[in-house]
Each structure stands twice: as C-alpha cells, then as structure tokens.
Amino acid sequence: MLVPWKELQQGPSPADKSLLLDYVSPMVPTALWQAIKNRHWAVALSITGHLLILGTTVFSTGLLILESTEVTKTSQDFGIKNEFRVKDPKDVDLAFKVGPAAAQLYYGIHFQGLQYPAGTSENLILPELQLPNGVSDDLNYTLTTEGIRVGLDCEILPITNGTEARMPWKSILGSFIVTNISTSDCKINGVTIGVGPDHNYYHRKNATQNYQGLFGVYPCNVDWNFATQYLQANDTDKRDMIQDVYADQRIVLSVADLRVAPWNISKANADYFYAQEVKVALCKPRYNLQFFDVQAASLVNNSARAVLSSISKSGRKLVSGLPVGAVARGVETASKALYLGPGGEDYALSQVVPTFFQLMSMKNDNSSVGAFLDPDFLIETGTSVFNGIAAQLMRQLALQPMEKQVAGNISYVENRLHVKAQSTGFMCAFLALLTLIAVGTIFVRPRDVVPHEPGSAATTAAILAASTRWFLCVTIVLPLLLIAALEIVQRLSDTNTGFVDIGPSDSIVLATYIPAAVVLGVASMYSAVEFMVAVFAPFHALKKGRAPAERSISLNMVGKLLPHAAFMSFKTRHFAVLVALLANFIGSFLTIVISGLYSAINVPEVQDLAIQQLDTFNFNNVDLSLSDNQAAAIDSLIEYLDLDYPQWTHEGLVYNHFKPPQVKIENSTEAPFTINVPAYRPKLNCTTVVEKREAKMVMVDAKGNYTQTIPGQNGFTEAIQGYMQVGFNTTLDYAKWCERSPNKNLTENWWQESFLMPYTSNPVYVGQASIMQWGSQSISGNGAINTNPTTGDGYGANGLSTGNNGCPTFALTLGTVQVKSLKQIGKSSAKWDIDYDLETLMCYQNLERVETNLTWSLPDFQFTSSGKPKVDESTATLVRNGTGSYRYEYAINAWLEGLSDSVYNRTIPGPNSTSPAYANIDQFISALVHGKAGRPLEEYLGEGGRENAAKGASRLYEVYMAQAMSLNMRGNATDGTRLPSYNGTLTTSGHRRLKQNKPTKIALQAMLATMVVCAIATTQLMEVRGVLPHNPCSIAGTATLLAGGEMTTPEFVPPGSEWRNDGELAQSGVFSRSLYTLKYWDTTDSYMREKQRYGVDVDRAIG
Secondary structure, three states: OOHHHHHHHOOOOOHHHOOOOOOOOOOHHHHHHHHHHOOOHHHHHHHHHHHHHHHHHHHHOOOEEEEEEEEEEEEEEEEEEEEEOOOOOOOOOHHHOOOOHHHHHHHHHHHOOOOOOOOEOOOEEOOOEEOOOOOOOOOEEEEEEEEEEEEEEEEEOOOOOOEEEOOOOOOOOOOEEEEEEEOOOOEEEEEEEEEOOHHHOOOOOOOOEEEEEEEEEEEOOOOOEOOOOOOOOOOHHHHHHHOOOOOOEEEEEEEEEEEEOOOOOOOOOOOOEEEEEEEEEEEEEEEEEEEEEEEOOOOOOOOOEEEEOOOOOOOOOOOOOOOHHHHHHHHHHHHHHOOOOOOHHHOOOOOOOOHHHHHHHHHOOOOOHHHHHOHHHHHHHHHHHHHHHHHHHHHHHHEEEEEEEEEEEEEEEEEEEEEOHHHHHHHHHHHHHHHHHHHHHHHHOOOOOOOOOOOOOOOOOOOOHHHHHHHHHHHHHHHHHHHHHHHHHHHHHHHHOOOEEOOOOOHHHHHHHHHHHHHHHHHHHHHHHHHHHHHHHHHHHHHHOOEEHHHOOOOOOOOOOHHHHHHHHHHOOOHHHHHHHHHHHHHOOHHHHHOOOEEEEEEEEEEEEEEEEOEEEOOOOOOOOOOOOOHHHHHHHHHHHOOOOOOOEEOOEEOOOEEOOOOOOOOOOOEEEEEEEEEEEEEEEEEEOOOOEEEEEEEOOEOOOEEEEOOOOOOEEEEOEOEEEEEEEEEEEHHHHOOOOOOOOOOEEEEEEEEEEEOOOOOEEEEEEEEOEEOOOOEEOOOOOOOOOOOOOOOOOOOOOOOOOOOOOEEEEEEEEEEEEEEEEOOOEEEEEEEEEEEEEEEEEEEEEEEEEEEEEEOOOEEOOOOOOEEEEEEEEEOOOOOOOOOEOOOOHHHHHHOOOOOOOOOOOEHHHEOHHHEEEOHHHHHHHHOOOOOOHHHHOOHHHHHHHHHHHHHHHHHHHHHHHHHHOEEEOOOHHHOOEEEEEEEEEEEEEEEEOHHHHHHHHHHHHHHHHHHHHHHHHOOOOOOOOOOOOOHHHHHHHHOOOHHHOOOOOOOOHHHOOHHHHHHHOOOOOOEEEEEEEEOOOOOOOOOEEEEEEEOOOOO
C-alpha cells in the first residue's frame, strides 16, 4: 500500500508504477508477478511471506500425531513378592515332599505350549515381581535382584560293561547288570545299568534287544553296595545315610544296548542277558545364588530373561537349608511322580522307561533311548532336562512370600504426541525463509512516506465492484458443495469401512495435508469477504449519505484484531462487517477441526475359503489301559496348571486335522477363520446303582505289611499295619446292565469294591473311580490298576479287557463309611457293625458327533480368544462302534494311573472337619475337588450330590478322552481327495483405508453452514455493486474520488494538515465537524463535459 507513495516520494515516476499501481485487489500470484516486474522487493517479500505462512498452516495440521511410544523412566515402585529361603531349614526330607509339579511344568512348557511360571526360565529362577501401577501391558523393565541359576556338570565314565547280579528284594527271578563307579572324588558301588525280564516277563514277546536308560541318584563315598545290600524299611540310620541331602549326591545317567534270549514260556529265566554297549555319565548338580540384571519376560513363552550383574561376587552361595543334594533328590522325586506311560518302543521287557529318559527322548523328537549312546548327546540332553526340572523345583522349594520395594527402569508403551519429520521439515524451511524475508523487509520496506495511515476510505478499497457478485456466489456455493461432499463421503465410509485405499505412507498426505489445504482455501475466501466488507463499509455509509466522519472517511477496519474490529463495527453500526468477522472467525478454526476428520484404519478383508480334511478317526480296538500317548499327563496339566487345550481339541471336543489353505497373510502373523465343522464329543452316561450292598470286613488291622489275594479284586491287595480294609458286595443283573450277557449260563454276578481305612471307629470319606471288567466268571473293578510289572503285582501288564458286552465300563463310588465295632450274633459268632452312605455311578461311554461354529487362527489352527467352539446341540448324534453298539468300552486305566495333582500331598479334611487321614480318596475324586471346575467334596455326597458327581465325572472324562482320541485314534487317509472339505470365512488384516470420522464431519458441516449463513447475511446487509465506478485501490483511483471537491480545498483542510497523524487530525476536528456523501456532484469546472462529478464530498445540505 505504501509502495506507490514511495515511488512518488522518490521523484517522478511512471503512472503504472505509482498513480495507477494496485497491489491490494489483484490475486496473490498476479500481485507477486507485478511486484517482481516492478522490482518492488518489499511487496514481493511480503507476498512470499504470506504464501509461506499459508504453507506452514497446511503442514502444521500434520505436525503432531498421536502414536504408541516406548517410554523409559526410573521407578521406585517395583515390588518383589518372594525371597530365597526354605520354610524349614531343618527339614532334611524337603526334597522328598515335592510331588510331580516340577516335572509336570517341564513337560508342559517344552512339549505342550505351557507358559513358564513367572520368574523362571530354562535354568534360572528369579523372584516374582509386582510391576508399578499405571503402566501398560507392553511394559519392559530392568532391575537388579537376586536369582538362582542351576546347572549340571557331567563326565562320561570309562565303563564299557558290567556284571550280572541278583536283587531278590527287587525281583526274585530277575537279573540285573551292575557296575562300580570310581573317580578321584566319588566312589559308588553296585550301580544298576541294566534290568532283565522280571519273572521272565517280556512286554514284547519277540524282543531280543532293548535300549535301556536308567536315571538314579546315589551318594558318593558311603559304605554301601546297592547291588548286594538290602535297605530295610525300618533301618532309618542306613536310609538317612543314603538319602542324606548334605552328602555328595550324584546323578548317574546310563544307557545300555541290552541283548536277551528269545522269550520261552517254559522257562523262568532268559537263557542269556548281557550288555552289548554301555555309556555311563556321572553328573554333579550345582546352583548359585547371585545378583542378576533382570529384563521383562519373553513375550513368546513368558521365560525370564536376565544376565549376571556386575555387582555379583565370585564364589558359591546357597540357600540356607537347601543343599545341592536336595536338588538332585528333588528332581528324582518329581520325575518319578510324573507318569507318562511305560515308554513306547523302548518298553520291551519288564522295565518301563523312566520318566526322565522319556523326557529326554521327547526332547530329541521322540527318538529311541538308543540315540543317547552318543556320549555328547547323552550329556547335552540330560543336562537340559535336569536344568529344566531343577529350575521349577527351586521355584517350588526356595521361594517364599515376602514384600519388598526396589528401584528399576521401566519402558512401557503409551500414546504420545509425536512431531512428524515431514511436517517439521517443511515448517522449519518455511519459517527459516520467513525469518530471512522479515530481515530483508526491514531493509527494503518504505519509511516515512506519509504521516498518517493510507488505509482510510479515501486511500483504500478492496475488489472491483463488478467482481463482487460472482465472488460472493462462489463463497456461498463452495461451502455448500463441501457440506454435500462430506455427507456423501461419510455414507461411503460407513458403508464400505473407509472410502479409499491407502498405502503405508499415504495417510498423512491424504488425511491431513490435502483436507487442510481445501479448508484453508475456503477460509481464505471468507477472509477476503471480510476484507472486502471492511473496506467497503465506509463507502457504503457514504453512498447512503449523511455519514459522519467516524462512520465513513475516518473509519478503517482493515488490519485490526478481531475483537477491536468487532467492537468498531458494532459501535459504528456496520453489522455486515460484524457478520463477516464471525464467518472469518469460524473459518480460522477449520484447519484445526479438519485435522481430525480422517484417520487411517486397518480394514479386515473377508474372503470365502475351503479347507481340506486330512485324516479320519478310528474309534475301535484302541487300548488305553497301559499307555495313552501322554493324554493323562496333558489332562493333568489342563486340570491343575491351566494348560490351554492343545491343537485340534477344546474341552470335550476333538477335531480332524485340516490342511492349511494356500493363502497369503500380509502384515500379520495370523488371520481368523470362521467355519462350521463337525467334532466328536465323548460322553459319560451314568446311572445310579440302586442294588443292595453287603458290607463286610475284608482285612482287619495287620500286624505287619504283606500282600494277599482277595476274591473279586484286581490282583493282590497290600495289607498295611494300622489300617483295615472294608469291602462292599453288590449283585449286578446282566440283563439290566449289559447288552449281551458275559456268561450265557448266568443271569447275574457279584462285584466287590474295598477301601483301605484307618483302624478307627470315626467316619471316613472313601471314594474311587474304577475300570469295570465284565468277565465270564466275575465282575471286577476296584480303583486304578498298577500295570507296571516291576512295581505292581503283574496284573494287567499285558492290558486290560472290559468284556465287549455293552456293559458299563466306568464306575465311581463316593461316600462315608464308619466301622463302629464287632456286633455279637448269637453265642458263638460276631459281625462287624459297619454303617455306610455310599453312592455308586455306573457309566457307559458314548460318543457324539456334533456340528460346531468356531474361529481358528490361520495358519496354525489355534482357537482365537473370541472364537471358541459353539456347539449346535440340535445336531448331536450318537456314533456307533464297530459292533453296531452306541456303548464304547475303553479301558481308561492309563488315565486313572496317570492323573496327578501338581501340589504335593494335597489333602481333603475328613467328615466334620476331622484329620485328612479320614479321607481315603483317589486322584480322580481329588480332581473333582481340586481340578479346574472343582467343588467341595460335600457337594458330591449322598443323593443330593448325585447330579454333581455325574456332571463332574463326565466333564473330567470328556476333557481326557478328547486328548486320548486326538493322540491315539487318528488314521491317515489313503486318498485325501475323498475326504470332505469345508467352507469358511477368512478375515485378513493389513488392508489400510481412509475413514471419515462422523463427529468431526458434523462439526465441519455446522461450521460451514454457519459461514454460508453469514455470507448470505452479508450480501443482504451491504450492497457493494454500483458503489464505485472504478478501482479505488490505486493512488489515482482514490484521488479521482476526491478531486474537485470541497474536502481538498485549503478552506476545509487547513495547510499543514497533511503532516499530522490520524490522532492529531481527530483532535483538531478537521473532518469530524461535517457529514459526507458519495454521489454525483454539480461542478463549475470548465474542463468537465457533464458538469457533474462522482466522488466524496462534504454534504452541506445536511451539514
């Protein structure tokens, strides 16, 4: 605005660079081009700065983005919940009171996908930590605390063979191969490295070779020969010497390639038995209590992560009361307590494969024990298994509750504002250029050109009057189009989950910069309207006539701050300016609101997909009496350690294997696949036994321990001093219970159960689950059967048969028994007075096929958290077995033998809260109480507990049988194309689309609509068309409006007024004493043809 005046100040100047020059009304590019052409650098710099400010505004909308961020800080609020100590440092039997938990955890972690317990890893034990409050689940942390690392140091001994020995306390007729160990620091005599057939029992009748692995713990340098000396049960001194945990207890791992003569039924012993090859490793366990720098647990398996801290001291530190020998004995105890079955192909003679070696074989992809004849492999695998069990054992023994606060560094993920580099780069560049422009403008801007502001009505204007109508039309129509476009895009976005596909790097450009540029254009248009109205306001007042100076020639609202301009417009009653200011004010917020209009989302892509079934089930002729492929071990993990259901199973459902579909999953490791597929569901159909029982004393308090055969029971029964055995006989009718009679000559037979009870008159809880065997001569079923020929009595070593007559094959008995006293009958005999309240359920095993709806996560076919199978009960149909019956007869003895509580010696109080010694229940009843869906024992008792007992037994059975079927009853299809396929819906992520957010859309529509209303109101309040005949923005244009009028005469404007500023002019009252009008004036100027001029002058008619 000052540049034309500057040109005139500097001397003669062409009209197009001075009097006719206008930088106000032209469009910005035109004005910039004129300024460069005229070398008016101050104008060029200011226009460039204006453009840079607009660009900065656009890029500022994408400057701050909310993103997930890893934050690290120091916190004093870490809690340590345990400390390393044992409950009773004086308890030397601590290692023998551990149960199977440590071995169960190792098995579950390494082979069934169980997570590591908090604070443990392969060989490390740390206290459990309490994380600070208020942090996210993605927390990472580092802190220093004590921990234990376990280890095993092994050496291969130069032993190539052994000597044959007899140990009648282990086997009267069996042979053993033993050896002596002698090293520089350890001597052990009579170590067993091979076991021959016990009573000439060959599990595989054609076996002539047996790879045999043995795991044992022996004390070094004690006066004892394990092959020749028998440890009496009451010889506590010798027992304490051998089991002394403070002694140098060593672990012996031996592997032997045994050769044995072919089985001969007519002989009591094998003709020969020797070791072809032997490898023996002597191992010394160790552990050390040290300081570790702990990090967050692994997200994969929750394994603890830590490194040895620099503050750790050298040397060995142990937990008081927990010597290294206790670790060795504890690992032995735990591994023996875990039952995984007899051992597969290496169970050839009577010696089952020790659990420790079964774990080693599984670690080696289920190899034979013979693979460990490689000495390095023997040590490597044995050490790994030992460390894994020992770590869980130490967690069980050495960690006790304690609360303590420690400091640590936490790194966690939270949503934080991020400054985006792309926006920052542009904004920094623009602002740097603006700084340079500002500095440059200081030197080139016009100075001291005019004494007062040249922006009054006599010196400024806005846009050509002829152009205002179409400009206002565009200003009104464009926002209306945007409102309609927003609504259309919203419908598309809602219908199609976004309205346009975008790439990973497109979100900022499409969602931020482009919308910001659009609304910035709209805001600029309304800013131009406000500028135009502010400029035309004085002329509008003059056009109406009789306008005082403060409303017309002295009024300038251009360039004023909004509050000031609004006050002035209200004061001078220029309401069109007030409305335009409101629209411009709203428009200034458009770029802020638009930043939340669009967001990039991951849109799932849904497609139909078929999966091919790969196998079938064979439910017939499956023997689960000896081995179940570790189904019982898995079931124990599910019930007691919360193991998630393995693949292809869920609760009581088992599914066929399916081939993973050939589909590409991008930007994700898994994708949900929803499908309807059939599943098989085993069920127990239980009926209460209402037949009368006959109670009798089977065995009174024994004076010593011995075994004897009792009719109707499984093998031999052990008599224990201080205990009695009470039996219950029930006569069962074949026609009622069976589809076919086991004996055509009999219609019924008796069945006896017996229970071991303390020799007392107090009531006792008794309960057990049994496999029912319906033979032609007897009915038997009396709890789980020990089928191990070396630890049992040999009954069932070759398997158990249920009879295949359609009879119930599972029984559950639970109740209360009280032996009061002997009751005299007549003069010569007496009978035990026995009260009892027993309930027995006889259960048939059924199998159903059901349709299920589920969601698998591809490609690994794991159930999603929200997609657990939902059974359509209306589709349930019973499946017949090979004989056409609906009653299956699996002898599930391996389950009853292998089901084990992880907690050592967990007990149940006797009746009326008496001692647990008065609760003689088996592991199955314990699972009903302590398992995943356990109930108090009292809820299963009596007639009122029948339903709970039936439901609880069926639930346990269903979960186990699903695992047993999955592991033991699958058959490979010979022709995969003949198997059915099933159609489902696959949902994949990673498809990014731009989404319009409805709340922001509504806010924008409301703002734009308000601005349109303001624009319409402005046109009604102020008419700009016809006010000015030409552009008054140049000096010449302004001068022509004033030339020839009274306002330019010395009589009206005193000489020297041109050097006064606006304040001085107002104080002197030069213009405030008159009223002014813009109209045609009569003139006496001889040079004017029309004798009238159009301009601004003093209106004397009213003045």
